[in-house]
Amino acid sequence: MERIIFHIDVNNAFLSWTAVYLLKQGYKEDIRKIPSVIGGDEKERRGIVLAKSPVAKKYGIVTAEPIYQAKKKCPNLQIFEANREFYIEMSHLFKNYLKNYSPNIEEFSIDECFIDMTGTNYLYKDYVKLAHKIKDEIKEKFGFTVNVGIGNNKLCAKMASDFEKPDKVHTLYKDEIVTKLWPLDVSELFMVGKKTTQELYNMNIHTIEELAHTPLGKLEKKFKKQAEYLRKASWGIDDSEVNEENYHKNNSISTTETLKYDTVDTDKLKEYLLRQTERVTRELREKGKYANTVSVIFKDNQFISYSAQEKLSNSTDDTREIYKKVVEIFDKNFKGISLRLIGVRLSELTEHKNKQISIFEIEEEKEDNSEIQKTIDDLNKKFGNDLIIPASLKIIGKNSLEK
DNA sequence: TCTGGGGTCCTAGGACCC
DNA sequence: TCTGGGGTCCTAGGACCC
Numbered sequence: 001m002e003r004i005i006f007h008i009d010v011n012n013a014f015l016s017w018t019a020v021y022l023l024k025q026g027y028k029e030d031i032r033k034i035p036s037v038i039g040g041d042e043k044e045r046r047g048i049v050l051a052k053s054p055v056a057k058k059y060g061i062v063t064a065e066p067i068y069q070a071k072k073k074c075p076n077l078q079i080f081e082a083n084r085e086f087y088i089e090m091s092h093l094f095k096n097y098l099k100n101y102s103p104n105i106e107e108f109s110i111d112e113c114f115i116d117m118t119g120t121n122y123l124y125k126d127y128v129k130l131a132h133k134i135k136d137e138i139k140e141k142f143g144f145t146v147n148v149g150i151g152n153n154k155l156c157a158k159m160a161s162d163f164e165k166p167d168k169v170h171t172l173y174k175d176e177i178v179t180k181l182w183p184l185d186v187s188e189l190f191m192v193g194k195k196t197t198q199e200l201y202n203m204n205i206h207t208i209e210e211l212a213h214t215p216l217g218k219l220e221k222k223f224k225k226q227a228e229y230l231r232k233a234s235w236g237i238d239d240s241e242v243n244e245e246n247y248h249k250n251n252s253i254s255t256t257e258t259l260k261y262d263t264v265d266t267d268k269l270k271e272y273l274l275r276q277t278e279r280v281t282r283e284l285r286e287k288g289k290y291a292n293t294v295s296v297i298f299k300d301n302q303f304i305s306y307s308a309q310e311k312l313s314n315s316t317d318d319t320r321e322i323y324k325k326v327v328e329i330f331d332k333n334f335k336g337i338s339l340r341l342i343g344v345r346l347s348e349l350t351e352h353k354n355k356q357i358s359i360f361e362i363e364e365e366k367e368d369n370s371e372i373q374k375t376i377d378d379l380n381k382k383f384g385n386d387l388i389i390p391a392s393l394k395i396i397g398k399n400s401l402e403k
Numbered sequence: 404t405c406t407g408g409g410g411t412c413c414t415a416g417g418a419c420c421c
Numbered sequence: 422t423c424t425g426g427g428g429t430c431c432t433a434g435g436a437c438c439c
Contacts, residue, residue: 013439040407040408041404042404042405043404044404045404045405045406045407046407046408047404047405047406047407048405048406048407050407063439064406064407065406066404066405066406067404067405068404068405069405069406108438108439109410109438109439110439111439112439190437190438191436191437191438192437193436193437193438194436194437195435195436195437196436196437224413224414225413225414226413226436249411251410251411251412252409252410252411253409253410254408254409254410255408255409256407256408256409257407257408258406258407258408293431303406305434306433306434307432307433307434308432308433309431309432309433310431310432311430311431311432340406341407341408343408345409408439409438409439410437410438410439411436411437411438412435412436412437412438413434413435413436413437414433414434414435414436415432415433415434415435416431416432416433417430417431417432418429418430418431418432419428419429419430419431420427420428420429420430421426421427421428
């Protein structure tokens with residue numbers, strides 16, 4: 001049976017949601033109708049465009065460009081802060097609402113999801129009509145608009161929802177690949193970014209149709225494993241399932257921060273690292289997982305990024321153990337060039353603590369931190385972030401300085 | 404006050420073993 | 422005695438997504 005997949009995509013999610021929030025607060029203006037953007041705080045050096053209104057777009061403002069640059073393009077641009085908590089609330093709200101239509105929903109990001117509607121046609125005779133119903137109900141209930149893409153697989157549904165915005169329903173069924181997908185530029189294809197686009201252009205491949213007709217062997221020379229994806233995608237082929245678990249795979253947990261000032265001060269940097277370690281390990285414990293690999297992420301004042309990772313001898317969720325490793329990695333790899341950003345990542349997450357006792361070492365008696373850890377987590381949860389950090393942890397960073 | 408933050412997946416190359 | 426080659430594990434970095 002042919003599958004029917006919907007892809008639902010909130011139009012200008014952050015901006016729309018902030019507009020909804022402001023209207024709720026009694027704000028007079030709908031910021032979707034004026035030149036406006038959601039942007040990070042410039043004083044905190046997070047000044048980039050996260051979302052833009054259609055009017056702002058007309059001024060040539062693009063996502064991820066610096067705010068100061070956007071202001072140059074449009075001097076009366078209005079800038080609003082991101083409101084993450086409210087976004088998460090809205091995200092839950094509309095995804096829960098979608099469960100009325102099918103139990104098989106896969107979150108794809110904060111503002112996108114796939115719904116597998118296969119086999120529901122005895123309930124909903126006309127999918128396009130149904131999509132309109134869903135779209136209009138969301139608008140009415142929650143005050144923001146979405147695009148709905150319909151296809152026989154996830155890729156086509158996703159491509160379809162991107163066709164024309166906002167507040168639209170589009171289909172990209174199998175028999176529409178030639179007319180709707182092939183005329184598009186290769187850069188429009190999902191997973192074809194800047195780099196791949198340029199390489200395809202260099203091969204004189206510009207449209208998806210041209211890509212579809214390029215011999216696989218020729219693509220493989222350039223793109224290796226990616227070639228197969230490109231070939232399949234250009235023909236609108238995608239066998240992946242809609243699976244709610246996909247979004248919660250949790251292969252890694254990370255946090256990075258752009259520092260308020262560039263610095264080489266290792267004490268200061270380790271303070272950041274400690275708070276970040278505290279944050280990611282808390283998340284790890286909340287998810288009931290254990291980490292096997294620890295990474296430290298650096299970006300220097302020249303915008304050069306580098307990272308270093310090391311495996312732990314045993315998987316753990318213990319802040320102290322992980323922070324020890326973080327400091328070790330930092331000390332070995334920090335190049336001494338003033339840093340703009342620093343971060344911590346935990347990866348190779350497992351469900352179970354695998355305690356492998358080496359035959360060469362006698363397992364030292366470790367005090368069990370887990371009860372204390374849990375109490376600290378609860379307090380931090382109650383009173384906000386990063387309040388309580390045990391003093392003993394700070395010592396780990398200091399000790400390593402004296403070596 | 405110039406360039407965010409959180410993810411996934413893939414690849415190349417080195418170390419090490421047989 | 423003149424350096425093969427397969428396999429595995431690990432790491433750094435890049436491309437891409439929202």
